[in-house]
Amino acid sequence: MARKAPTDRNSVARFGGPAGRCHLVTLTDQDDPPARRTRRARRAPRARALLPDLAPWHSSRDFRLLWTAGLVTAFGSFLTMVALPLQIKELTGSAAAVGAIGAVELVPLIVFGLYGGALADAVDRRWLILLTEAGLGLLAALLLVNSLLPDPVLWPLYVVAALTSALTGLQRPAIDAVVARIVPHGQLTAAAALNALRWQLSAIAGPSLAGVVVAYAGLPLAYGLDLLTFAVSGLLALRLTATPPAHDAEPPSLRAIGEGARYAWRRKELLGTYAVDMAAMFFAFPNAIFPFLADDLDAPWALGLMYAAGSVGSVVVSATSGWTTRIHRHGRMVVAGAAVWGLAMAAAGWLSNVWLVLLCLAVAGGGDMISGLFRSTLWNQTIPEKLRGRLAGIELLSYATGPQLGQVRAGSMAGWMGVRASVWSGGVACVASVGLLALALPRLMSYDARTDEHARRVRESRELSPTPD
Numbered sequence: 001m002a003r004k005a006p007t008d009r010n011s012v013a014r015f016g017g018p019a020g021r022c023h024l025v026t027l028t029d030q031d032d033p034p035a036r037r038t039r040r041a042r043r044a045p046r047a048r049a050l051l052p053d054l055a056p057w058h059s060s061r062d063f064r065l066l067w068t069a070g071l072v073t074a075f076g077s078f079l080t081m082v083a084l085p086l087q088i089k090e091l092t093g094s095a096a097a098v099g100a101i102g103a104v105e106l107v108p109l110i111v112f113g114l115y116g117g118a119l120a121d122a123v124d125r126r127w128l129i130l131l132t133e134a135g136l137g138l139l140a141a142l143l144l145v146n147s148l149l150p151d152p153v154l155w156p157l158y159v160v161a162a163l164t165s166a167l168t169g170l171q172r173p174a175i176d177a178v179v180a181r182i183v184p185h186g187q188l189t190a191a192a193a194l195n196a197l198r199w200q201l202s203a204i205a206g207p208s209l210a211g212v213v214v215a216y217a218g219l220p221l222a223y224g225l226d227l228l229t230f231a232v233s234g235l236l237a238l239r240l241t242a243t244p245p246a247h248d249a250e251p252p253s254l255r256a257i258g259e260g261a262r263y264a265w266r267r268k269e270l271l272g273t274y275a276v277d278m279a280a281m282f283f284a285f286p287n288a289i290f291p292f293l294a295d296d297l298d299a300p301w302a303l304g305l306m307y308a309a310g311s312v313g314s315v316v317v318s319a320t321s322g323w324t325t326r327i328h329r330h331g332r333m334v335v336a337g338a339a340v341w342g343l344a345m346a347a348a349g350w351l352s353n354v355w356l357v358l359l360c361l362a363v364a365g366g367g368d369m370i371s372g373l374f375r376s377t378l379w380n381q382t383i384p385e386k387l388r389g390r391l392a393g394i395e396l397l398s399y400a401t402g403p404q405l406g407q408v409r410a411g412s413m414a415g416w417m418g419v420r421a422s423v424w425s426g427g428v429a430c431v432a433s434v435g436l437l438a439l440a441l442p443r444l445m446s447y448d449a450r451t452d453e454h455a456r457r458v459r460e461s462r463e464l465s466p467t468p469d
Contacts, residue, residue, distance in 0.1 A: 116169050119170065
């Protein structure tokens with residue numbers, strides 16, 4: 001008996017060749033059974049719906065440049081983020097000396113973040129990004145020179161850390177504010193997802209690369225590569241289209257900063273996004289006690305996985321973010337994402353199996369990504385162009401202080417209640433506080449991007465001033 005010819009879903013055995021032999025032909029769409037074509041047609045859109053929406057990448061040249069520049073510079077920054085504490089540890093052998101990096105970074109980030117927001121509304125944001133990028137590159141060069149000395153000096157490391165924090169505070173509001181200028185209004189959610197994916201990929205790969213570079217090639221190469229990434233990202237940023245301020249832009253001042261703060265206070269849905277993020281980070285950000293949690297679970301080998309798990313969850317959400325462009329109730333998603341973060345952290349503190357704990361931390365990272373993605377979209381869809389920089393500066397204040405205060409809370413409660421109790425109680429407190437905020441801020445929960453008056457005004461304004469190609 002002749003062996004049956006193999007077939008696949010797009011091929012079928014037919015007779016009619018020489019001597020009646022069986023041969024394969026490929027089915028055309030007309031030959032394919034209608035039921036099979038229908039099943040494939042249904043599956044394909046569902047699969048595509050989960051993939052990230054690449055529309056901002058395709059439609060905006062400036063977004064492609066900014067995204068690529070951010071990816072390059074993030075890898076370099078993570079190199080220094082690993083190398084700098086390691087160098088201080090090698091020079092001092094003191095954990096307190098390493099911890100002091102955070103102390104010298106916090107105040108400049110807050111002060112210059114607020115001022116940078118006002119500055120971003122008053123000057124060409126492209127040039128602000130370029131000048132701060134050049135300054136950050138110069139600081140990387142100073143670290144490189146210091147590391148090449150026969151006896152590297154300690155105090156410049158703290159000075160560079162403080163100045164880097166200040167320049168970051170000046171730069172970030174401009175970067176955040178320029179996205180809404182270069183991306184079509186209807187693609188802002190997709191742009192937020194792509195930016196989040198870029199950051200999380202850097203957060204996973206950057207430290208891993210840094211560990212290899214520092215271990216096998218030394219600190220000078222790490223600082224040198226960071227300097228190189230600033231050069232590349234600066235050249236990319238140089239090609240951005242100019243983004244001049246509004247003709248009636250107010251010069252940066254305390255009065256201008258106050259105007260932005262008053263606007264945020266009047267907009268309860270905006271205020272709610274800040275408050276939800278602060279509550280989530282204050283009550284449920286236990287990263288500082290992960291070394292103790294790993295010991296408590298008798299799994300010190302899992303410490304690195306604990307730090308990476310949240311980023312893995314965030315990447316999964318970002319990589320399957322196609323569905324987010326069809327969501328319009330952004331305030332509810334901000335709250336839901338923060339609640340998932342808190343619930344997952346509570347479970348991580350309660351469970352005793354290290355693999356389940358890692359799974360919970362990944363779920364928490366996914367929840368945080370959902371909350372942050374819709375928070376960013378709500379801001380960009382509703383904040384007027386002339387105030388966007390100042391509101392980004394206020395957001396930076398929330399972003400900078402929440403995790404820092406959360407570290408203090410987690411450590412203090414761990415000493416009082418125990419490590420795992422600190423983690424699960426923080427998660428419960430996070431869920432409770434987020435729930436209370438949802439009740440207290442009905443405008444946040446009722447926000448709808450299709451009908452909100454602020455979103456409508458910004459959308460109409462964007463239609464009158466087309467986005468650069």
